[in-house]
Amino acid sequence: GDSVTQMEGPVTLSEEAFLTINCTYTATGYPSLFWYVQYPGEGLQLLLKATKADDKGSNKGFEATYRKETTSFHLEKGSVQVSDSAVYFCARQRGNYGQNFVFGPGTRLSVLP
Amino acid sequence: GAGVSQSPSNKVTEKGKDVELRCDPISGHTALYWYRQSLGQGLEFLIYFQGNSAPDKSGLPSDRFSAERTGGSVSTLTIQRTQQEDSAVYLCASSLALSGHSVSYEQYFGPGTRLTVT
Numbered sequence: 001g002d003s004v005t006q007m008e009g010p011v012t013l014s015e016e017a018f019l020t021i022n023c024t025y026t027a028t029g030y031p032s033l034f035w036y037v038q039y040p041g042e043g044l045q046l047l048l049k050a051t052k053a054d055d056k057g058s059n060k061g062f063e064a065t066y067r068k069e070t071t072s073f074h075l076e077k078g079s080v081q082v083s084d085s086a087v088y089f090c091a092r093q094r095g096n097y098g099q100n101f102v103f104g105p106g107t108r109l110s111v112l113p
Numbered sequence: 114g115a116g117v118s119q120s121p122s123n124k125v126t127e128k129g130k131d132v133e134l135r136c137d138p139i140s141g142h143t144a145l146y147w148y149r150q151s152l153g154q155g156l157e158f159l160i161y162f163q164g165n166s167a168p169d170k171s172g173l174p175s176d177r178f179s180a181e182r183t184g185g186s187v188s189t190l191t192i193q194r195t196q197q198e199d200s201a202v203y204l205c206a207s208s209l210a211l212s213g214h215s216v217s218y219e220q221y222f223g224p225g226t227r228l229t230v231t
Binding site (some may be wrong): 034036042043044046047049060089098101102103105106 | 149154161169204207220224
């Protein structure tokens with residue numbers, strides 16, 4: 001069935017370091033892909049999304065490119081800040097026409113000053 | 114405007130008791146989702162309501178779990194005869210989902226209800 005795999009955390013970085021959080025998905029169809037973020041004490045919120053192959057989603061300095069050939073949607077940021085400390089969830093659309101999502105297990109990021 | 118709200122924010126109950134968790138979606142959102150987030154785990158899908166269609170209950174872990182959505186708006190998740198393994202944060206989300214559309218709409222999440230079964 002549909003699934004999403006993320007790199008295990010926690011990830012600890014120093015401020016201004018480069019961030020990559022890997023995400024791969026099962027290659028059934030052409031689902032929309034998403035990154036959600038959960039800041040400490042807050043609910044999940046959409047960070048970025050991509051709806052077709054080669055699309056690049058971007059927001060708040062984060063980017064992710066929909067790679068159909070590698071079934072990946074890795075999250076990157078060139079220079080992280082302490083305020084980026086959160087849990088990041090990769091998600092895919094369930095099927096091609098479903099409005100339901102499949103979420104990855106989440107990756108906790110801690111950025112140290 | 115108002116976001117998704119959930120109540121209560123925290124619930125402590127004894128093993129074997131029934132609990133009801135409430136979700137108020139964003140006005141006008143046709144789709145409503147329930148998820149469970151256990152400590153240190155990802156989001157586990159429970160149930161999905163879309164308009165007047167029959168709900169997708171494929172994620173409910175046992176027949177002790179049920180949910181309803183009245184009038185296409187408020188939803189209640191009920192857990193009967195709670196067990197300690199039911200302890201988790203229960204998240205509700207809503208979206209402007211339209212059946213048959215290939216584009217996925219963003220899901221807006223509520224703050225969750227933290228359930229502790231003692």
